[in-house]
Structure formats: structure tokens, C-alpha cells
Amino acid sequence: MQVTRRKFIKISGATAAGLAVSSLGFSLKDARAHTQMLKTKYAKETTTICCYCAVGCGAIVHTSKKGDGRVINIEGDPDHVINRGSLCSKGAALSQLTENENRLTEPMYRAPYSKEWKTVSWDWALGKIAKRVKATRDKAFTLKNAKGQVVNRVTNIVSVGSSAMDNEECWTYQALMRSLGLVYLEHQARI
Amino acid sequence: MSKSFFIDTTLCTACRACQVACKQWHDLPAEKTTNRGSFQNPADLSFETYKLVRFNEQVIDGKLNWLFFPDQCRHCYEAPCLEVADDPTAIFKDPATGAVIFTANTKNLDADEIIDSCPYNIPRKAKDGTLAKCDMCLDRVQNGQVPACVKTCPTGAMHFGESDEMLSLAKQRLAQVKGKFPKATLLDSDFVQTIYLTAHDPELYSKYAIASVTNKGIIAPMLTRQEALQKMFKPFIAAAKELV
Numbered sequence: 001m002q003v004t005r006r007k008f009i010k011i012s013g014a015t016a017a018g019l020a021v022s023s024l025g026f027s028l029k030d031a032r033a034h035t036q037m038l039k040t041k042y043a044k045e046t047t048t049i050c051c052y053c054a055v056g057c058g059a060i061v062h063t064s065k066k067g068d069g070r071v072i073n074i075e076g077d078p079d080h081v082i083n084r085g086s087l088c089s090k091g092a093a094l095s096q097l098t099e100n101e102n103r104l105t106e107p108m109y110r111a112p113y114s115k116e117w118k119t120v121s122w123d124w125a126l127g128k129i130a131k132r133v134k135a136t137r138d139k140a141f142t143l144k145n146a147k148g149q150v151v152n153r154v155t156n157i158v159s160v161g162s163s164a165m166d167n168e169e170c171w172t173y174q175a176l177m178r179s180l181g182l183v184y185l186e187h188q189a190r191i
Numbered sequence: 192m193s194k195s196f197f198i199d200t201t202l203c204t205a206c207r208a209c210q211v212a213c214k215q216w217h218d219l220p221a222e223k224t225t226n227r228g229s230f231q232n233p234a235d236l237s238f239e240t241y242k243l244v245r246f247n248e249q250v251i252d253g254k255l256n257w258l259f260f261p262d263q264c265r266h267c268y269e270a271p272c273l274e275v276a277d278d279p280t281a282i283f284k285d286p287a288t289g290a291v292i293f294t295a296n297t298k299n300l301d302a303d304e305i306i307d308s309c310p311y312n313i314p315r316k317a318k319d320g321t322l323a324k325c326d327m328c329l330d331r332v333q334n335g336q337v338p339a340c341v342k343t344c345p346t347g348a349m350h351f352g353e354s355d356e357m358l359s360l361a362k363q364r365l366a367q368v369k370g371k372f373p374k375a376t377l378l379d380s381d382f383v384q385t386i387y388l389t390a391h392d393p394e395l396y397s398k399y400a401i402a403s404v405t406n407k408g409i410i411a412p413m414l415t416r417q418e419a420l421q422k423m424f425k426p427f428i429a430a431a432k433e434l435v
Contacts, residue, residue: 036330073216076343086345092211 043072050091051164057083057091071095137180154181161187193289195357195384198261201368202348205244205259209340209349213242216339238317241325242340249395260396264313264325265383266291275308276300289384290327297322310402354384361386
């Protein structure tokens with residue numbers, strides 16, 4: 001921005017007018033300059049890895065030390081080698097994973113053709129899932145292919161994994177899927 | 192010494208991390224929006240949205256360009272909102288950083304008058320007339336941290352630091368991009384503490400990207416004659432009101 005002579009006169013004129021005006025009124029006390037307290041000042045800091053994509057950015061979670069332990073803030077970890085403090089819009093919204101009124105805390109079930117969701121117990125839900133998986137798998141389990149080779153595979157179930165799982169969880173999960181005979185193992189971050 | 196932002200829009204990918212980080216740090220709620228055929232979301236700044244990445248599709252030299260503009264308060268050196276409000280308990284300038292801060296006392300001001308005074312169209316009012324906008328994350332800055340938007344920026348488009356250092360960084364960066372973008376320019380860099388670098392004509396990015404000369408603002412005469420008179424009489428009117 002070039003300041004031309006004309007603009008300069010305009011600006012200085014305006015400033016002078018401002019000074020003249022402010023000296024007319026009552027004394028304008030300088031606003032008090034006290035340092036504000038950070039909302040994370042007394043929080044506990046824990047490092048974590050963002051769950052959303054394969055980049056694996058580091059983040060610092062600030063949690064309350066006042067008993068409830070709820071999340072106050074999550075931001076990029078400046079010491080993390082991958083992101084050095086930065087986070088994308090998904091990572092920047094990490095705190096909503098826990099501090100979110102829309103978050104479900106119990107399993108919900110909607111029966112076929114029903115319009116209603118109802119709260120069910122974990123035992124009931126896991127039992128239901130296991131029965132359905134077993135039934136679906138048994139329906140299409142292939143012992144041998146057309147050439148007569150033993151394949152022991154399931155092609156009517158596909159796993160799309162979960163980006164919220166860590167490395168060890170992923171290994172356990174794929175071991176479970178392969179033990180069922182699944183061959184279509186994908187990851188949601190790639191889809 | 193004052194503090195400044197330097198926002199290099201040539202590096203911005205419109206990931207909107209700054210927008211989200213701002214909401215997160217200030218504990219601001221989400222807004223319910225509808226699909227308007229643009230990725231710009233929410234549609235505009237609001238009492239609950241201090242930072243917004245503006246998306247614009249512009250044809251420049253026969254080629255489609257998608258322009259991103261992370262809009263926020265410029266923290267003007269001579270802030271018109273502060274001058275018009277004339278009430279340090281409502282709008283004041285933090286002496287250490289130069290941040291223009293709106294307090295809850297903005298409720299007592301004429302909100303529309305303040306919004307109108309801003310050459311960049313930044314302040315927004317709540318239903319009760321309280322005004323809000325970017326506060327430079329003053330709590331963070333006073334404790335030696337950078338604002339939440341700058342901290343989170345993954346592409347290095349957002350910078351924050353001492354004003355003179357930011358200005359020299361901006362000039363250095365301008366010189367670098369001039370080869371690729373001959374029309375690249377710094378916006379109002381001598382008047383504001385949020386310096387933008389745009390690759391094309393700034394008006395293509397946002398209607399209020401620069402303080403237009405026709406607009407009342409920091410580059411055109413700060414106050415019109417009428418406003419100046421109004422302001423001069425303000426203390427007398429207030430005193431008269433107290434007497435009655």
C-alpha cells in the first residue's frame with residue numbers, strides 16, 4: 001500500500017481531529033492492562049495421536065484436575081515430529097470426540113423396519129452382532145474354489161476398519177477378521 | 192511493541208483449521224447452516240464465529256481460480272470502532288499488543304454504528320446488542336503463546352509476532368511471489384495489525400478485503416463531518432442526561 005501525499009494529509013488530519021476530540025471530553029483513562037489467565041493453566045497435559053487419518057499428528061489434551069477430568073482443550077503438540085503443533089480442521093475439533101452433547105454413550109438398536117432407536121445393553125448388542133456375523137459367514141463360506149483348491153474364505157462380509165484404532169488394535173482386529181475367513185479388509189481412511 | 196498477524200493467502204488451502212481452532216479455544220458453539228452451493232461455511236462471520244475462511248470462484252485471465260481468504264479482525268492501529276465507541280470499558284486497545292478488544296460492555300453501545308464504522312465489516316452483534324469479534328487470543332498471547340488459529344495452521348499461511356518482524360516477513364514473501372503472481376499485494380499493511388498477502392486483486396477475495404477509499408475507514412478520513420460533530424457533542428449530551 002503506497003501512501004500518497006494526499007492520503008498522508010487525510011490520515012494526519014484524521015488523527016489530529018481524533019486528538020482534538022478526545023481532549024474535549026472527559027478524561028479517557030487508559031484501559032487496565034491485566035494479564036488474563038489461560039484456561040489451561042491448571043490443567044493436566046497428556047499427549048495423544050489424532051485418530052482421524054494416517055498422518056498421525058500429535059496433540060496435547062488438557063484435562064481438568066478438578067475431579068471430573070473432562071477435556072478443556074486439545075491442540076497440536078509443538079514437540080511432535082510430524083505436525084510440530086499444527087492440526088487440520090478435523091484435528092482441531094478433536095475435543096468434540098468427548099465433549100459433545102450428541103455423543104452416544106450406550107449402544108442403540110433399531111430393529112428392521114422400525115423407526116425407533118432404543119437403548120440396549122452391551123451384552124445384548126455384542127451377542128446380536130456375533131449371531132448375525134456367524135449366520136452371514138456360514139451362508140457363504142467357501143471351502144474350495146472352482147479348481148478344487150482349499151481357500152477357506154468369506155466373500156460376503158467386508159471390513160472397513162476404523163481410523164480410531166491404534167496399531168496394536170488394528171493387528172488384533174485383522175487377526176479376528178482373517179480367522180473368520182474375510183479377505184476384503186479395507187480401511188475407511190482410504191475410501 | 193505491538194503484535195501482528197501475517198496471513199499469506201497464497202499458501203492457504205482453505206482447510207479451515209483456523210476457523211475450528213478459534214471456535215474450540217473460545218468455546219463457541221457450532222451454527223446450524225444449510226447447503227448454499229459453497230464450501231464457505233458458515234455463510235458469514237457472526238457473534239459466534241470470529242474467523243471465517245471465505246471461498247470465491249473467480250475467472251482470472253480466462254482461468255478459473257479458487258480464492259481463499261481467512262477473514263478476521265485487522266486490529267487497526269487507529270481503530271474506527273474504538274474511536275466511534277469512545278468508551279474504554281467497552282472497546283479498548285491492549286497497550287502491550289495493540290489488540291482491539293471488545294468487552295461485555297459493548298451491549299451499551301449502538302451496535303449498528305460500530306459495525307458500520309468498521310471498514311472491514313468485522314464486528315457482529317448478539318440478539319441483546321453485545322458485539323463480538325476476534326480478540327487476538329489475548330489470553331494466549333499474554334502468556335507467551337500464539338493465537339489458536341496461527342498455532343494450528345498446517346500450511347504455514349498464518350504467522351504471528353512483533354509487528355515490524357511480521358511486516359518485513361510480509362514484504363519478503365511478497366517479493367518471492369511477485370514472479371508467479373505479478374499482481375500480488377499486501378493489504379493496508381501500514382494501517383493494520385493483520386497483514387494479508389493476496390495473489391490477485393484483493394476485491395476478488397472479499398468485498399471488504401481492503402479499506403476502500405469510498406468507505407469510511409482508516410484510510411479515507413476516519414470520521415465524516417457529521418460523525419465528528421456527533422462525537423464532539425457526545426460528552427455534553429451524556430452530561431446533560433446525567434443532569435436531567
